[in-house]
Amino acid sequence: MSRADLRSRPPAATRRPSPLWALGLLHSELVTTVRRWRTLALLGVLAAVPVLVGIAVRIETRDGAPVGGGSGEGPAFITQITNNGLFLVFTALAATLPFFLPMAVGVIAGDAIAGEAGAGTLRYLLVAPAGRTRLLLTKYATVMAFCLLATLVVTVSALIVGALLFPLGELTTISGTRVSFAEGLGRALLIALVVAASLVGVAALGLFVSTLTNSGIAAMATTVGLLITVQIVDQIPQLHVVQPYLFPHYWLSFADLMRDPVYWDDLIRNLGLQALYAGVFGSAAWARFTAKDISA
Template sequence: MSPVETLEAPAAQERPKALWTFGLLRSELTVTLRRWRTLALLAVLAGVPVLIGVAVRIETSGDEAGGAGGGGPAFIAQITNNGLFLVFTALAATLPFFLPMAIGVVAGDAVAGEASSGTLRYLLVAPAGRTRLLLTKYATVLAFCLVATLVVAVSALITGALLFPLGDVTTISGTRIGFGEGLWRALLIALVVAASLIGVAALGLFVSTLTGSGIAAMATTVGLLITVQILDQIPQLHAVQPYLFSHQWLSFADLMRAPVYWDDVLSNLRLQLLYAAVFGSAAWARFTTKDITA
């Protein structure tokens, strides 16, 4: 073999692997987003802002008819003045449980679901290998994090526009910004919320490599999520709570300040990256060394 052929051979072998990986990622995204379970999760997420909006609208109508002032948290009360606040309220309502539960279901099923259905062995025969397959699975879960968050945000924006007026936004700091800037901040908040879920995604993927049952992996991931949420509410555990992945999830509210307060937001994102690195590495170590029998 000539030197030119020797140099070209690795590139020629790498090109099909890259194309196969891209094809696998596209296939994974298509299969994941077309599953009835995934569509049902997205439908539930889309329905939460509608329920909140309708409830606030009914309560507002009742207050107007009775001549009484509206009660409830001030953040929710802002919805009646500007429908854009429904986006922030819906994300705050779904982030503690609904969004991470949906991510946990998809992540927990990523590898264990293939094992339980008997297709994991055939995927590993392909040229991508275990590492690329695991990265593709994780990329699919991260894409679902973004899709799920945007479904909540878009549903809230449409519902808010239909039920309430839109206009300038009053920030938490008391200053007013234009509707366009408020819309950009809503998009930024949605992206931060999606990024806040990468730790849960890595945890679910790790659990998925530990078992051959998709249902067991999903149940374990959701159970761990609930456990962490409970631990985060116990005052006696205040020393460890800053290290729980859910502790600073609601820090996205600081993006509605003028000027924006970034400290807690960046601290939350760094914590999520740490969880992603730790559990992603654990998932890789487990998946690349385990015997695949299904």
Template sequence: MEDRSTSPRRPGPLWSPALFRSELAVTFRRWRTLALLIVLAGIPLLVGIAVRIETGDGGTAGGGRGGEGPAFIGQITNNGLFLVFTALAATLPFFLPMAVGVVAGDSIAGEAATGTLRYLLVAPAGRTRLLLAKFTAVLAFCLAATLTVAVSALAVGALLFPVGEVTLLSGTTVSFEEGLLRALAIAVVVAASLAGLAALGLFVSTLTNSGVAAMATTVGLLITVQILGAIPQLEVLHPYLFPHHWMSFADLLRDPVYWEGLLDNLLLQGLYTAVFGSAAWARFTSRDITV
């Protein structure tokens, strides 16, 4: 008869649905996460009300400022669906990535700060499985945050402005239903655009036992990269910065769709995810957890 006590333990599967559900529940039950989603949902409301007030006397959105303002803002008065695209364009440079940076930065360091990380590792979860579950929970937040902005903008746009057929950037007119499908596709692309930042935040979170420090560092890196991307003298670096292709989602509003920018964006996010995801794994699996 085989002696089970001396037989080697087989490693469990890397993916654990139960662990992922647990991490998902922990992420979305935090008051900080709920507060971030509420703030994100309020931004389209503010933009919609501002456009409504500005155009209430027959003016044009952005017209008084020489057309300045978020992309697509001039089309909102003709079709409220464009508030979805405007809100995503307005929140993507800072508000959405800041929210992702906070959640990603707190994912590991927050558990270490409260002393729960050690108890999680006592359970037969394994560090690799736990890290994977936390990363996928952060990606789920990326999608939830993006959809929060999109759904809020759709509701506000339908309430304050007319909706109907959508005239794309290429001049082609499509049905409202196809416009909704394109809006959903854009929301998914925007969420995927935040994957590189999520991996970066996860890596930073493995470097410290302070959730506040990890969140601040991740958001600080985001701001630094945004500043670097705005300096013309550093143009040679711009294609390698993770926000460089973020606004390429607008190419989904063309007929035919311009795929080059979209694919470049997804490839760049995949590269950042691979590099910083691997760095997070290397750090977390070799880290001495004392708290």
């Protein structure tokens, strides 16, 4: 290669990265995120929730008494667990979705950019031919992958515990109709996907907060704090006017997938609201990150 050819080649930092390089970056981010002790601890806590619920229900009903003494207390579907262990999946998702799942996602999303800046590795990532937009999209894709992974951990843990402690068989829907175990399992997996999609808004919010600071701890704490605040606002009757626009308002609409026929209205509202939050806070994160002075 001549010197003229060498001079005509753009420097490494300005070359357009190949799609394979981008996939390699995503793979590296996924592996790094999953291998962190913090991530493993969060997944361990999520996996433990169905175990605790299943054991508690088993102990309480060992003498044939109904759950909660027949008062109907507890998370949705909990009274049906003793009849069919598959209901433990729905109960575990209903129990973890209001706080545990979004908190875990908020921690991962809040640390995505701010954690790199705090550790002094963010500018080295940008020296590679990644570009800020590509890096931000990779971080967001990693957080969304964690949303799916965390939801599947709860689902699989609940399915295993439910199969070990309770009988399995045909499923009785909320509408009173009966469906086969295979269809019930399919609905459980569909519900898991809907729950994972319900966390997209939190992921975008956490990523935006992560671009505002160089402290991973501050970003995680702020994201979780905002999550708790919005959850409180969603429970105040006097604020019912704004509640339909809050990202957690339709989270539990996944229960409509257990109806026959399925009620799609709130499910569609939930997915549309998550897409709106993802668009707004994703755009805000991009605007902030592309204009941010990276010094760490």
